[in-house]
Amino acid sequence: MNEKSELLKDVLSRARYEVSKVIIGQTEVVEQALIAIFTNSHALVEGVPGVAKTLLVRTLAHILGCEFNRIQFTSDLMPADITGTHVFNLKENTFNLVKGPVFTTFLLADEINRAPAKTQSALLQAMQERKVTIDRTTHFLSPNFTVFATQNPIEFEGTYQLPEAQKDRFMFKVSMDVPDREDELSLAQRMLGDESPENILASGAVQPVISAEDLIELREGLRGIKMSDELLGYVVDIVRKSRQHKAVLVGAGPRATQSLVLASRARATLSDRDFVTPDDIKYMAGPVISHRLILRPEFEIEGMTVAEAVSDILQNVVVPR
Numbered sequence: 001m002n003e004k005s006e007l008l009k010d011v012l013s014r015a016r017y018e019v020s021k022v023i024i025g026q027t028e029v030v031e032q033a034l035i036a037i038f039t040n041s042h043a044l045v046e047g048v049p050g051v052a053k054t055l056l057v058r059t060l061a062h063i064l065g066c067e068f069n070r071i072q073f074t075s076d077l078m079p080a081d082i083t084g085t086h087v088f089n090l091k092e093n094t095f096n097l098v099k100g101p102v103f104t105t106f107l108l109a110d111e112i113n114r115a116p117a118k119t120q121s122a123l124l125q126a127m128q129e130r131k132v133t134i135d136r137t138t139h140f141l142s143p144n145f146t147v148f149a150t151q152n153p154i155e156f157e158g159t160y161q162l163p164e165a166q167k168d169r170f171m172f173k174v175s176m177d178v179p180d181r182e183d184e185l186s187l188a189q190r191m192l193g194d195e196s197p198e199n200i201l202a203s204g205a206v207q208p209v210i211s212a213e214d215l216i217e218l219r220e221g222l223r224g225i226k227m228s229d230e231l232l233g234y235v236v237d238i239v240r241k242s243r244q245h246k247a248v249l250v251g252a253g254p255r256a257t258q259s260l261v262l263a264s265r266a267r268a269t270l271s272d273r274d275f276v277t278p279d280d281i282k283y284m285a286g287p288v289i290s291h292r293l294i295l296r297p298e299f300e301i302e303g304m305t306v307a308e309a310v311s312d313i314l315q316n317v318v319v320p321r
């Protein structure tokens with residue numbers, strides 16, 4: 001393993017340690033969020049209210065020395081509300097740019113499906129190109145610009161479902177479950193003293209492990225992680241199988257292939273290895289593929305879930321030895 005990969009592994013393990021001072025449990029979610037950040041991607045985050053989605057992204061921003069912003073999407077949110085706009089300055093007789101909340105590094109886009117299509121697509125351009133156009137001038141965003149978007153899964157009323165093309169821009173969907181009993185009990189215990197997760201984060205007990213500039217260089221460490229041709233073939237076969245499965249109406253596109261390669265390599269790094277294994281790929285396949293699949297209505301009516309379809313797809317692809 002080369003020096004950069006070693007450094008990256010070290011940073012990732014320190015980052016996880018610092019996060020665990022604030023976030024109780026949720027280890028898989030923390031890993032996946034780190035994978036999204038270190039592969040320079042974006043993630044959908046799903047979970048019922050109060051499972052610490054906001055707190056997690058805020059904590060990660062702090063630990064990685066990055067700026068954090070949050071946008072609450074609503075049905076009347078306009079594209080300019082997220083990108084920014086020029087405001088006339090009477091004193092100087094000029095137009096001044098007032099930058100919108102996308103000018104940040106980690107952006108939490110809350111309830112993205114509440115905004116109308118044109119506002120969603122303004123965010124889409126920002127995600128895809130890491131730049132925005134305001135009154136015909138292009139402005140570049142941070143090279144580390146990462147969107148974590150939540151969708152409101154419970155109330156569909158007054159929401160605009162994310163179009164498939166927009167979902168495809170997210171590397172994967174991270175599902176945050178409610179904590180198990182033990183974790184919820186530690187949360188309860190912390191509330192007795194002065195140790196609420198928010199207080200811990202504010203107290204300075206959580207140390208940044210790098211600064212935003214280091215992120216770009218650290219990412220190069222991923223290139224030192226080997227992935228054999230057989231495993232690349234395995235990734236391609238899984239994604240292609242998702243298009244042929246009997247229960248699937250719309251399968252995953254080529255972006256899923258790209259994402260699965262990058263995510264598996266990052267997961268190998270988090271597992272302290274300098275090579276990808278079939279298990280890395282299997283582990284990441286669910287989060288990468290699920291949100292891109294649309295099941296045939298007749299299978300949905302029978303009660304088939306996307307998770308079941310993915311596991312069936314995996315069982316029908318030959319694992320390289």
Ligand SMILES: Nc1ncnc2c1ncn2[C@@H]1O[C@H](COP(=O)(O)OP(=O)(O)OP(=O)(O)O)[C@@H](O)[C@H]1O
Nearest residue numbers: 022023024048049050051052053054055179197198
């Ligand atoms: N696993 C956890 N570790 C630490 N704190 C937690 C955990 N789960 C919940 N909490 C606590 O729950 C509270 C809610 O967290 P947060 O606001 O981040 O939730 P959320 O998922 O963003 O909710 P919403 O969907 O309503 O925006 C926080 O005060 C946090 O202290």
Ligand SMILES: [Mg+2]
Nearest residue numbers: 053054055110
């Ligand atoms: Mg929140």
